[in-house]
Amino acid sequence: MDGAAGAAIELVGLEKTFRTKDGEVRAVRGVDLRVDAGEVVALLGPNGAGKTTTLDVVLGLTEPSAGTARVFGRRPREAVTAGRVAAVLQTGGLLRDLTVAETVRLVASTYDGRGGADVVDDVLVRAGVAHLAGRLVSRCSGGEQQRLRFALALVPDPDLLVLDEPTAGMDVTARRDFWAAMHAEAARGRTVVFATHYLAEAGTSADRIVVVAGGRVVADGSVDEVRSRVAGRSVSVDLPADTGRGDRLVTAVRRLPGVVGVVVEGSRLRVSAPDSDAVARALLVDLGATGLEVVAGSLDDAFATLTEGEAR
Amino acid sequence: MNTTYLRLELRRFARDRVNLFFVAVLPAFFYLIFGATQDVGDRSAGDGNVSLLILVSMAAYGAVTATTGVGGSAAVERMQGWGRQLGLTPLRDSGFVAVKATLAVLVAVVPVGLITVLGLLTGAEGTPRAWVLSLLGVLAGAWVFALLGLVVGLALRTEGAVGATGGIVVVLGFLGNIFVPLSGVLLDIARFTPLYGYVALARYPITGGAVPDTGGAGSSTGDPLWLPLANLGAWTLVLAVLAVCLVRRGRGRQ
Numbered sequence: 272m273d274g275a276a277g278a279a280i281e282l283v284g285l286e287k288t289f290r291t292k293d294g295e296v297r298a299v300r301g302v303d304l305r306v307d308a309g310e311v312v313a314l315l316g317p318n319g320a321g322k323t324t325t326l327d328v329v330l331g332l333t334e335p336s337a338g339t340a341r342v343f344g345r346r347p348r349e350a351v352t353a354g355r356v357a358a359v360l361q362t363g364g365l366l367r368d369l370t371v372a373e374t375v376r377l378v379a380s381t382y383d384g385r386g387g388a389d390v391v392d393d394v395l396v397r398a399g400v401a402h403l404a405g406r407l408v409s410r411c412s413g414g415e416q417q418r419l420r421f422a423l424a425l426v427p428d429p430d431l432l433v434l435d436e437p438t439a440g441m442d443v444t445a446r447r448d449f450w451a452a453m454h455a456e457a458a459r460g461r462t463v464v465f466a467t468h469y470l471a472e473a474g475t476s477a478d479r480i481v482v483v484a485g486g487r488v489v490a491d492g493s494v495d496e497v498r499s500r501v502a503g504r505s506v507s508v509d510l511p512a513d514t515g516r517g518d519r520l521v522t523a524v525r526r527l528p529g530v531v532g533v534v535v536e537g538s539r540l541r542v543s544a545p546d547s548d549a550v551a552r553a554l555l556v557d558l559g560a561t562g563l564e565v566v567a568g569s570l571d572d573a574f575a576t577l578t579e580g581e582a583r
Numbered sequence: 584m585n586t587t588y589l590r591l592e593l594r595r596f597a598r599d600r601v602n603l604f605f606v607a608v609l610p611a612f613f614y615l616i617f618g619a620t621q622d623v624g625d626r627s628a629g630d631g632n633v634s635l636l637i638l639v640s641m642a643a644y645g646a647v648t649a650t651t652g653v654g655g656s657a658a659v660e661r662m663q664g665w666g667r668q669l670g671l672t673p674l675r676d677s678g679f680v681a682v683k684a685t686l687a688v689l690v691a692v693v694p695v696g697l698i699t700v701l702g703l704l705t706g707a708e709g710t711p712r713a714w715v716l717s718l719l720g721v722l723a724g725a726w727v728f729a730l731l732g733l734v735v736g737l738a739l740r741t742e743g744a745v746g747a748t749g750g751i752v753v754v755l756g757f758l759g760n761i762f763v764p765l766s767g768v769l770l771d772i773a774r775f776t777p778l779y780g781y782v783a784l785a786r787y788p789i790t791g792g793a794v795p796d797t798g799g800a801g802s803s804t805g806d807p808l809w810l811p812l813a814n815l816g817a818w819t820l821v822l823a824v825l826a827v828c829l830v831r832r833g834r835g836r837q
Contacts, residue, residue: 351672364668366595381672381673
């Protein structure tokens with residue numbers, strides 16, 4: 272690993288709390304993450320895991336409540352202004368009464384020296400929307416609009432591409448085409464970070480998976496590493512038939528150190544934690560649980576356990 | 584300023600036919616009904632006839648409709664994710680505001696220009712000074728109401744905000760003494776509403792401050808020049824402060 276200069280993204284102790292009518296929402300609760308230049312990283316987690324908020328901080332769209340964020344060693348907004356980072360946002364709106372080419376031209380005009388017709392034509396081709404150049408955005412399908420957002424992200428020729436749920440709402444073909452275009456960009460040496468809740472997408476398109484749940488990083492590594500870290504490490508016990516006792520057990524298990532997921536499955540309680548031995552011991556000795564068994568699971572199961580437990 | 588963005592905004596404005604009708608054609612139509620075809624049109628209202636006075640009023644109404652529309656849709660557009668998309672570019676908030684403010688004034692030229700042409704053809708008369716100063720006043724003050732549109736849009740946070748703004752402008756238009764001459768208590772209240780100061784100021788070069796009544800020409804209840812100035816100044820301040828507060832509230836994800 273090189274020094275800080277080699278890091279595309281460096282997040283240290285990142286926290287973000289929103290104030291809403293119902294009280295405070297702690298969307299991000301202490302994320303440490305380093306992404307090196309040239310990596311293709313998937314941020315995997317269910318809705319509400321804090322993925323979008325984390326990426327918003329990386330893109331300078333929101334300020335963290337605590338901790339620091341650096342993009343290529345600079346403040347995020349500076350990296351955006353310099354054109355080093357660009358993004359396809361899940362909720363990025365488009366102007367419906369502009370054409371595809373006009374939209375690209377508008378965005379290109381905000382960058383110094385990127386407003387030329389050659390830039391516009393080039394990104395339209397690379398994002399696969401050149402044939403739609405003259406079409407109004409309102410007449411484009413969801414997948415076509417998403418590829419337009421991808422074209423907009425290519426305008427500054429960024430070193431880091433951030434994609435937030437880029438294939439949401441696309442059909443299978445559109446999804447495959449989109450990833451082909453994305454891989455072509457990654458092959459040019461761009462760093463790519465994408466958020467998704469599709470496990471398959473993370474597995475096939477990324478070198479590294481960072482699993483996020485409940486505003487924290489719960490697993491980080493290659494696809495194989497994440498599988499071995501989380502799969503096969505679930506412990507299940509009988510759930511007492513008496514609801515009061517059952518609820519008390521669930522509450523107590525959630526408070527155990529290192530527990531990342533608690534799911535009730537019928538009369539069984541499934542608990543997942545990196546240190547499953549410690550959890551098994553606590554369940555048997557301290558909580559008097561019965562019928563303990565270690566459950567081997569697929570990556571899908573493990574992911575569901577990890578993230579569902581945290582989302583509550 | 585980013586002229587590419589401004590040009591594309593003008594193109595969007597031209598594409599929205601329905602909006603174009605309400606912004607450009609409706610005020611002109613109002614002028615023809617209330618101004619050009621009235622018997623009282625030829626009477627004197629000071630440095631111009633009553634037709635010119637009504638022309639200026641309708642031009643002001645048209646300009647306000649145009650600029651509130653620009654402000655309202657800017658607010659709605661930002662909340663529907665375009666703000667986030669622009670947040671990924673080097674364009675600053677001040678650059679966005681500059682584009683929209685210029686757009687508002689350019690868009691206001693459309694109804695004002697159309698009404699002016701119609702007025703010249705249908706018997707609006709006045710001294711050249713009255714014509715020029717009144718119409719310049721209409722254009723110069725119009726941007727303030729882009730703030731009104733922005734504030735309503737940011738406060739309501741829905742697509743309906745633009746429609747609501749149109750309704751608000753009609754009500755404020757009546758209170759601004761634009762459509763029907765007001766008198767008594769209602770006129771006293773109206774003097775505190777935002778369109779009153781703006782329109783009174785635009786009509787000042789013609790009337791010298793006289794408040795139009797059903798007779799058309801100057802009545803006893805004249806407004807000194809400071810009154811519309813203070814009204815417009817105060818409302819500019821109020822709307823600007825509200826806009827800044829609402830923009831701050833609206834930062835981040837919606």
